[in-house]
Amino acid sequence: MTTVLLLALGTCASSLMAATPPASAKPHVPDVVLAPQINAADFAQFDKTLSSDEFGGRKPGTVGAQRVTDWLVEQFERMGLQPGNQGSWFQAVPADSTQLLNTAKVTLDIASHGQQVKLAYHTDMIAETLQAKAQVDLKSSPIVFLGYGIDAPNWHWNDYQGVDVKGKTVIVLVNDPGFATGDPTLFNGRAMTYYGRWTYKYAEAALQGAAACFIVHTSDAAAGYPFSVLQNSGNGPQLSLPASVDPAPRLPVAGWLTRDAATRLFTAAGLDFDQLEKAAAKPGFKPVPLDATASLSLHSKIGHFQSKNVVAMIEGSYKPDEVVIYTAHWDHLGTDLTRKGHQVFSGAIDNGTGLSMLLEIADAFAHQPEPPQRTVLFFMPTMEESGLLGSQYYAAMPVFPLNRTVADIAVDALPIIGRARDMTVIGKGQSELEDLLAGELKKQGRVISPETTPENGFYFRSDHFSFARAGVPAMLASSGLDLLKGGRAAGQKAADDYTAHRYHTPNDVFNPDWDYSGILEDTQALYELGQYLSHPGIWPQWYADNPFRAKREAMMNPPAKPDANAVK
Incomplete structure (x- = not known):
């Protein structure tokens, strides 16, 4: 999550849930059928690689940044995706360093x-x-x-x-x-x-x-x-x-x-x-x-350099000019040579988990029997930890026009703590994307929960907010904490432990003993949400009282151009 966020300053894994409902209200969680490409072995290997010392903490402007962006492209090429920016896998983002x-x-x-x-x-x-x-x-x-x-x-x-x-x-x-x-x-x-x-x-x-x-x-x-x-x-x-x-x-x-x-x-x-x-x-x-x-x-x-947003896509078969975007930032905090012991900010949770989830979803889309009817873009922005700069740049210079962008689904710093009865929507109460996700979760016997610390402003702390502020319906989803083993008390304890001991520290490292069962179900739910959104004619809206609704309505209904032949 962004610098100075729990999400950079950004983000997310530590968001806590509402009070535990009575046991009778808890839905049964059935076995979830996952796409073959969504599996623990791949997810673990992705995260282990992303958080390795080879990438040096994924700080923009470093050798590690070049390595991780090249590696991401290798994965997309292997899966059979296409470059997402007019033939390029990258969108150059200019930056000043101080x-x-x-x-x-x-x-x-x-x-x-x-x-x-x-x-x-x-x-x-x-x-x-x-x-x-x-x-x-x-x-x-x-x-x-x-x-x-x-x-x-x-x-x-x-x-x-x-x-x-x-x-x-x-x-x-x-x-x-x-x-x-x-x-x-x-x-x-x-x-x-x-x-x-x-x-x-x-x-x-x-x-x-x-x-x-x-x-x-x-x-x-x-x-x-x-x-x-x-x-x-x-x-x-x-x-x-x-x-x-x-x-x-x-x-x-x-x-x-x-x-x-x-x-x-x-x-x-x-x-x-x-x-x-x-x-x-x-x-x-x-x-x-x-x-x-x-x-x-x-x-x-003062230095000047270019960083890179990574953009990969699966082109729509019917409406290739309309796009559904999945977002997870690739950058983290780099290496601090002044520290004793482990010096690399590995970022296994923040945001190795989000990147791994997007790679899993991309692989699933790439192996569908039929391609999506709308284009699906996998957007991995840079400089999230510096204040959402990569996504801010994209919103100002979009590859696909914002009025042809159906929605942005973002993930950031996901807890890997086992199966849960819920998923979290950060800043719940924003748009119809939540209703659609609730429908996908219902198939799994699960529900949506809000975070219980809305005072922390997590909704403003990750890359989806750059899209939201520009008017595009955007949702930040995270794993739930109402665990099948231990309930919310266990989930909250795990989230608090991460915040206290690993968030934005060199201790955020890969753990070979993680339980991937829950995060894989989350991955499947977001994959199916994207599948639904990839059908033409579906345009989720902001809720009526949302401050970004007016901007969306204006971009979708631009004023008519003046008639050059009109009588003056």
Whole structure:
């Protein structure tokens, strides 16, 4: 999942389920007939190879990245698929890399009331520039506490109202007010909205002209991951799309503060952080200027390179211009030579499992008695861990027009923990894709469950969201945790263990003792969903209250072109 996500920062395997239903309500899970190509031996070999040290953690711009993308093409060629981008297996994605060089000396220096507070890089805070500049100096920048840093007209909420933050350092809280209060009428209650995402907060601060934005990691629950995830994700070069591709304003300095660091900073300024945190969640909160300034110097090495989205397809026999997309990112966090012991971020779960599932589904489609009537595209984007950059690029420069794209089905960081009575749909309540998946699961005697931590905003943290934001119905599916052996308690325990000990660490390694029975049933269900969607005339819709519905309707019903012969 994406950097700084549980899914990069992204993603997914740790999403927990709703309360256990009574035993009488649990459906019987019959034996599921799998396509011959969907089997444990192939799945295990795929994941073992993908997470091997040979690929070096699959970091874009490295030798390991070249090896893994070449290997993926070899698998598709062996299966008999075709290149998915006008004769090419790849879509080139330009990228800037920013490698912070002075990490040992970086401190955020706070001057207030004659006091000096030094916040150390990595332990107290994380900082980077989003502008791909070699030298960035923040000098005596006035600090303003902006609550949650949200301007949301639809919620009648504007933390920026009445304050000019140009050239200033803004400090904001992670997540959104609904999470803090639990009030279901405030934003989406405990469920995170896009306004709670770090990507939104940085983008809004840049749009407002801030010189720096620091997000306070108030708790693991509010962020959805421990601060150690940020520390690990910040190692090595940070990637971004060039300004020529993504011209939106970017922050000179973007970063995170631990809760302890924020408390020390506010105390030096004569303020109580805990009290202000509570006040920030109430309607009518006003920004609070601190009698303090911030200084910071970032010296970085800037590089430019191209990474690759991998695209393979099975061409439709009847409607080849209409496409169903399966998505799983191939990249991960690379190798950290400064670590003792195992240095490779193998990413066996994140996202070796998703890639293995797509390869299994591709092989099944390739060996159908009849080809699909619509084209089926297997899309493996790069730079998901850097903020969904590969899928963002595809959504801006699609191989198939978005108004001919039926749907995107994405998988990311799937738990391999045995058979379950359910599958998880992250951010459940988005589109008719969920109804269609429910129909396929019913054949297996299973049901859909939502994640029970919607406050973590997993729906915004994986590559499907690039399609959703562009208007294409998109679903992020994951394995269920209501296990046949041990129920939800066992599933939750396994998910928590992964999050605590392996997610975004070198411990995310292949396990030869995994039980593939459940994930193979999930693979079959998503394969059959794609089969159904590959029939012409089927166009799943967003639900009526979905914010992306209007964009979809506009692309499917473009305004008529002006008549050049019309009388003026």
